[in-house]
Amino acid sequence: xxxxxxxxxxxxxxxxxxxxxxxxxxxxxxxxxxxxxxxxxxxxxxxxxxxxxxxxxxxxxxxxxxxxxxxxxxxxxxxxxxxxxxxxxxxxxxxxxxxxxxxxxxxxxxxxxxxxxxxxxxxxxxxxxxxxxxxxxxxxxxxxxxxxxxxxxxxxxxxxxxxxxxxxxxxxxxxxxxxxxxxxxxxxxxxxxxxxxxxxxxxxxxx
Amino acid sequence: xxxxxxxxxxxxxxxxxxxxxxxxxxxxxxxxxxxxxxxxxxxxxxxxxxxxxxxxxxxxxxxxxxxxxxxxxxxxxxxxxxxxxxxxxxxxxxxxxxxxxxxxxxxxxxxxxxxxxxxxxxxxxxxxxxxxxxxxxxxxxxxxxxxxxxxxxxxxxxxxxxxxxxxxxxxxxxxxxxxxxxxxxxxxxxxxxxxxxxxxxxxxxxx
Numbered sequence: 001x002x003x004x005x006x007x008x009x010x011x012x013x014x015x016x017x018x019x020x021x022x023x024x025x026x027x028x029x030x031x032x033x034x035x036x037x038x039x040x041x042x043x044x045x046x047x048x049x050x051x052x053x054x055x056x057x058x059x060x061x062x063x064x065x066x067x068x069x070x071x072x073x074x075x076x077x078x079x080x081x082x083x084x085x086x087x088x089x090x091x092x093x094x095x096x097x098x099x100x101x102x103x104x105x106x107x108x109x110x111x112x113x114x115x116x117x118x119x120x121x122x123x124x125x126x127x128x129x130x131x132x133x134x135x136x137x138x139x140x141x142x143x144x145x146x147x148x149x150x151x152x153x154x155x156x157x158x159x160x161x162x163x164x165x166x167x168x169x170x171x172x173x174x175x176x177x178x179x180x181x182x183x184x185x186x187x188x189x190x191x192x193x194x195x196x197x198x199x200x201x202x203x204x205x206x207x
Numbered sequence: 208x209x210x211x212x213x214x215x216x217x218x219x220x221x222x223x224x225x226x227x228x229x230x231x232x233x234x235x236x237x238x239x240x241x242x243x244x245x246x247x248x249x250x251x252x253x254x255x256x257x258x259x260x261x262x263x264x265x266x267x268x269x270x271x272x273x274x275x276x277x278x279x280x281x282x283x284x285x286x287x288x289x290x291x292x293x294x295x296x297x298x299x300x301x302x303x304x305x306x307x308x309x310x311x312x313x314x315x316x317x318x319x320x321x322x323x324x325x326x327x328x329x330x331x332x333x334x335x336x337x338x339x340x341x342x343x344x345x346x347x348x349x350x351x352x353x354x355x356x357x358x359x360x361x362x363x364x365x366x367x368x369x370x371x372x373x374x375x376x377x378x379x380x381x382x383x384x385x386x387x388x389x390x391x392x393x394x395x396x397x398x399x400x401x402x403x404x405x406x407x408x409x410x411x412x413x414x
Contacts, residue, residue: 168372
């Protein structure tokens with residue numbers, strides 16, 4: 001279900017074996033993710049990403065075409081949104097909040113997925129250009145997938161409210177590390193979040 | 208109730224009148240806020256802040272002592288936390304979520320306060336050093352003020368959960384601008400947020 005780009009390429013890099021095109025592309029995306037997260041959009045260069053991935057800058061351009069395309073690829077969510085969200089939303093509607101909470105908290109408990117998600121949120125915060133790219137390439141797509149699985153009036157608004165809580169969780173728990181939220185166990189966190197996500201997804205929004 | 212540092216200094220700068228120490232300090236803090244938000248913690252220099260504020264770098268050091276102290280001062284919340292939070296939390300407990308929602312949405316509707324709050328969140332996202340300073344100087348203080356006003360078991364956890372929703376609102380609505388949340392009117396937003404904040408503040412958290 002989860003596709004953590006960059007994992008296999010790193011394993012091969014350590015073993016010294018020559019990488020194929022898929023692995024090289026994943027290594028470049030992984031290096032780009034690290035640099036966009038630490039340097040922001042503006043300061044990250046094709047040359048710097050190429051250096052970190054151990055490839056020629058021309059190869060980065062060959063795979064991604066532009067810095068903007070590279071950013072969008074590097075910020076891709078660590079799961080297939082259109083495949084996964086309908087499955088998370090399917091099932092009893094009075095437990096949909098709990099299923100979304102378990103899915104989100106579960107993702108964030110995985111170090112590799114947490115790294116990608118915190119990198120996306122931090123990159124979005126770095127500059128207006130990066131925020132716009134994250135909105136168009138990640139947030140809008142995520143909202144559309146949740147809204148389609150949910151259906152009904154206000155589906156997009158409900159999805160974007162859920163998004164605001166998940167983004168806030170990433171920031172408060174994993175980026176700023178506000179206590180006691182940062183140290184709360186995953187089960188207690190799921191219990192704390194579930195009824196709030198349930199309300200955003202199913203209850204009347206106007207009072 | 209609200210204290211927007213930097214407003215008066217800018218007015219005087221435009222009129223060409225010589226600034227007093229309070230106004231100069233506010234102008235430096237305002238310039239620092241802008242540069243920390245746009246450049247991140249690492250790339251922001253005392254010299255750059257001084258240049259933007261139109262003062263000598265030595266004057267920045269005279270007022271703030273260090274880049275770290277300057278950051279903490281620049282990231283100060285646009286209201287007196289210890290004074291305001293008890294007032295927001297006082298009153299009927301079954302409406303405390305609505306009062307917190309109205310206060311947070313009202314702050315974010317004010318361009319000056321919104322600028323400070325988005326700058327704080329963006330700075331926290333920029334680098335681990337800045338995240339730690341925001342945690343120690345802003346988030347922990349905010350959680351303590353809400354928890355003290357709230358009282359009871361789990362008060363700190365409740366406060367940090369409320370914080371996660373407000374930080375996520377700043378990111379999703381004002382930084383990333385996810386639709387339709389970004390365009391939602393303030394009254395509809397208060398209605399959408401209030402029951403969720405009410406639950407974090409008052410309802411059982413474990414189910």
